Amino acid sequence: MTQNTASTTTGTSAQATGAAASCFATLRVSYGGSLRSYGPYTTTLTDASGGCCCHMSVLKDQQTINEAVRISQKALEDLVALLTSIDFSQWQGSASEQCYARLQRLTSVISETDGELYNTYVMSMNAGGTP
Amino acid sequence: MTVYVQSKIQTSTTYLGDMDLLRDVAxxxxxxxxxxxxTLSLWKDAATSTAMSRGSSACPFQAAGAPSVTPPDHATLAYDALDGQFLTHMQEFASLETALSDVSEGLIRAYSLYSDAELKAQRFFGESVQALIEKFPQASMLGVAVVIPLAPLFGLRKHGTLTPSSFISQTHWINEGIVAGFSAMLASAGVSTVLKGVLKKGGEIFSHKSGGGLASSFFDPKAWKNFEWKDIIGNVFQTDEANDLASAVTTASAPARAVIDRGALDVYEVHPQTTIGKPGSIADALANEERLISQNGPGYATVCIQKVRHSDGSTSWIVMLPDSDTHEDSPCSGQFSQVLSSSSKHRLGSDEVKFARKAMEQAGIKKGDSIVLVGASEGGITAAALASDLSGTYDFTHVVTAASPIANHPIPGKTYVTSVEMTGDPMSVLDGAENPSRESFLTVQGEVDVRGGDGYTAVEGADKLDSEHGMNYHRAAWSNAVDTGSPAVEKHERHFEDAVEGTLVSTRYFQGRMQ
Structure with a gap:
C-alpha cells in the first residue's frame, strides 16, 4: 500500500481548477508510514484430516478469519487511497477545512485498526499444538 | 424533551469551486x-461463525475455557482472545464508517450539493400536484378534507408523538404545489367574481348592513374554473400563483376596504424601556427581531431604526420591521394579501409598507441611503416588498427574513437576501414556490427532529414539538447552518457584517396608528 495510488480524483481536480488551486496551501490527508503488508494467509495446520474433528473446525475458522482480515485490509487500503487523493483546498469555506481535519484525525483510527488486524492475523495463525 | 433542528442550505454555489468534483468526492x-x-458485517459474521463451530465441536480442546495449547493431535485457536478482537474490529469499522458518512453528509449540506437534483424533483412533484388540483379541483378538495384529519399521524410516525406541524414538515416538498394549485384555482376568473361578491357582503356585514350566504357562495363548486390542459401546462412555467391570488383578493376586497374606513396613518416615535443593540451578525439580527416582536419588546407594532457610522465616515441604516398584529387600529393588521400581492401597486399601497416608509422618513433616511432590512413573518414580506418596489429610491444592501414567504418578490440581484424558513411552518409555503437560487439569495431551511445527534442544533426554549413559526426555531436553523461551515453562509455573514460595520449612532422606535 502506498499513499500515491488511485489519485484519479486529484488528477481531474488539478485539471479542473488549475491556477485557482495553486493559490491555496494544499489540504490533503497524509497517512504517516504505510499499512502493514503480511500474508500469505496460510495455516500451520498441514493436515486438516487429522485424528480429531477439531482440525477441520479450526481450519474452517482460520479461513473465515483470514478472509475477514484480507477484506478489511483491502478496505483500509482503499480508504487511505481515497483520503490521500482529495485536495480540500480547492473549495472555499471552513467546511472543507473541517472535513479535511476530521479525515486527517481518522488516520490514527486507521493505523490502530491496521495494527489490530495484524494481531488478529497472528492469533489466527497459531492453531495450538505443542511446539 | 429537547427539540433539535438540522438545516438545508439552498443557494447557487457554482462560484465556490468545482461542485461536480466535490459531489464526486462526497x-x-x-x-x-x-x-x-x-466489513463491519463481515466481523459480525466471523464472530457468529466461530462461536457456532466452537459450540458444535465435540473436541474438549475447543470448549470454553480450554487451553490454547493442545497436544499434537489436536488443534484450537485462542477463541476468547479472538472474540475480543472481533469486537474491536466491529467498533473500529463502525467508527470509520460513521466518520466517513458524517463528512460526506457535511459536504453535501455545506455546499448544497443536493440542490440541483432535489430541487428539480421537488419542483416536478410540486407542479404535478398543482396540475392535478387545477384539473380536478373538487376531487382535490375532497382529498385534502380526507388527509387533514390524518395529519397528526405523520407526526406520530416520525417523532413518536402527535403533532400537526410535523405533517407540514413531512409533506413540505409538495406543500408549495398544493398552495400554488389552489391559488391558481381560486385566482381564476370565475372565483374572483365570487370573491368579489363574498368580500362585498363581508364589507356589508362589517358596516352593519345585511349580508349572508357567504359560505354557500364561496364553496359553490360550480363557480370554480376547471382549467384546460393548455392553461395547466402554462402554469408549470409560472411560480407566482399564490401572489396572483393575493393580488386578486386585494382587488376583489377593494370595495369592502373602502367601506371599512381605517382612516389616516399616524406615525410617531416611542421610547421603550429596553433597547436593542447593534447586530454584529445575522444571528444577532434574528435575536434582535425576536425581541422587537416578542411580548417583552415594545409591544404594539413597532419599527426599529438604527443609524450606523462606518469606519470610513459614511452612514447606513438598519430597519427592523414588525410582524402583523391584531390591533384593529394597527397599520400591520389585515395587510397580508396586499404585501404578498404580485402587484407593486398593491404592495406599496398597503398600510404596512406606508408605515415603514413614514418611519424611515421620520428617522432621517434619505434617498440613496444604504439600508439593511430585517423582518420576520409578515415583517419579512414587508421587507421584501420594500426591497422590490423601492430599489430605485434606496440602496437596500441586505435583507434578512425569517418565516416569510418571499419567493416571488422581485428583489434585484444586487441586494443580498438571507431567508430562514422551517419546513413545518405553514407560513413559509404561502408563496407556493421555492425561493430563487442565486449567489445573493440564500435560503436556510430548518427541519425539526427529536433525536438530535451530530449535525443538529437544540432549539432554545422548546421542550416539546409545537409551532415552528417561532423565532427560536429560526435562530436554531440559522445557527445550524453556520455550524456547517458553508461558504455560502459565511459569504452572507461577511456581507451582512460589512453592511453594518461601524459604530451605532442611534436607535429609534416608531409606532403607527390608523386614526
Missing amino acids: QALASEAGELRK
Whole structure:
C-alpha cells in the first residue's frame, strides 16, 4: 500500500481548477508510514484430516478469519487511497477545512485498526499444538 | 424533551469551486462508508461463525475455557482472545464508517450539493400536484378534507408523538404545489367574481348592513374554473400563483376596504424601556427581531431604526420591521394579501409598507441611503416588498427574513437576501414556490427532529414539538447552518457584517396608528 495510488480524483481536480488551486496551501490527508503488508494467509495446520474433528473446525475458522482480515485490509487500503487523493483546498469555506481535519484525525483510527488486524492475523495463525 | 433542528442550505454555489468534483468526492466517501459497513458485517459474521463451530465441536480442546495449547493431535485457536478482537474490529469499522458518512453528509449540506437534483424533483412533484388540483379541483378538495384529519399521524410516525406541524414538515416538498394549485384555482376568473361578491357582503356585514350566504357562495363548486390542459401546462412555467391570488383578493376586497374606513396613518416615535443593540451578525439580527416582536419588546407594532457610522465616515441604516398584529387600529393588521400581492401597486399601497416608509422618513433616511432590512413573518414580506418596489429610491444592501414567504418578490440581484424558513411552518409555503437560487439569495431551511445527534442544533426554549413559526426555531436553523461551515453562509455573514460595520449612532422606535 502506498499513499500515491488511485489519485484519479486529484488528477481531474488539478485539471479542473488549475491556477485557482495553486493559490491555496494544499489540504490533503497524509497517512504517516504505510499499512502493514503480511500474508500469505496460510495455516500451520498441514493436515486438516487429522485424528480429531477439531482440525477441520479450526481450519474452517482460520479461513473465515483470514478472509475477514484480507477484506478489511483491502478496505483500509482503499480508504487511505481515497483520503490521500482529495485536495480540500480547492473549495472555499471552513467546511472543507473541517472535513479535511476530521479525515486527517481518522488516520490514527486507521493505523490502530491496521495494527489490530495484524494481531488478529497472528492469533489466527497459531492453531495450538505443542511446539 | 429537547427539540433539535438540522438545516438545508439552498443557494447557487457554482462560484465556490468545482461542485461536480466535490459531489464526486462526497459520493466516493459515502460509497467507501458503505464498504466499511460491509466489513463491519463481515466481523459480525466471523464472530457468529466461530462461536457456532466452537459450540458444535465435540473436541474438549475447543470448549470454553480450554487451553490454547493442545497436544499434537489436536488443534484450537485462542477463541476468547479472538472474540475480543472481533469486537474491536466491529467498533473500529463502525467508527470509520460513521466518520466517513458524517463528512460526506457535511459536504453535501455545506455546499448544497443536493440542490440541483432535489430541487428539480421537488419542483416536478410540486407542479404535478398543482396540475392535478387545477384539473380536478373538487376531487382535490375532497382529498385534502380526507388527509387533514390524518395529519397528526405523520407526526406520530416520525417523532413518536402527535403533532400537526410535523405533517407540514413531512409533506413540505409538495406543500408549495398544493398552495400554488389552489391559488391558481381560486385566482381564476370565475372565483374572483365570487370573491368579489363574498368580500362585498363581508364589507356589508362589517358596516352593519345585511349580508349572508357567504359560505354557500364561496364553496359553490360550480363557480370554480376547471382549467384546460393548455392553461395547466402554462402554469408549470409560472411560480407566482399564490401572489396572483393575493393580488386578486386585494382587488376583489377593494370595495369592502373602502367601506371599512381605517382612516389616516399616524406615525410617531416611542421610547421603550429596553433597547436593542447593534447586530454584529445575522444571528444577532434574528435575536434582535425576536425581541422587537416578542411580548417583552415594545409591544404594539413597532419599527426599529438604527443609524450606523462606518469606519470610513459614511452612514447606513438598519430597519427592523414588525410582524402583523391584531390591533384593529394597527397599520400591520389585515395587510397580508396586499404585501404578498404580485402587484407593486398593491404592495406599496398597503398600510404596512406606508408605515415603514413614514418611519424611515421620520428617522432621517434619505434617498440613496444604504439600508439593511430585517423582518420576520409578515415583517419579512414587508421587507421584501420594500426591497422590490423601492430599489430605485434606496440602496437596500441586505435583507434578512425569517418565516416569510418571499419567493416571488422581485428583489434585484444586487441586494443580498438571507431567508430562514422551517419546513413545518405553514407560513413559509404561502408563496407556493421555492425561493430563487442565486449567489445573493440564500435560503436556510430548518427541519425539526427529536433525536438530535451530530449535525443538529437544540432549539432554545422548546421542550416539546409545537409551532415552528417561532423565532427560536429560526435562530436554531440559522445557527445550524453556520455550524456547517458553508461558504455560502459565511459569504452572507461577511456581507451582512460589512453592511453594518461601524459604530451605532442611534436607535429609534416608531409606532403607527390608523386614526
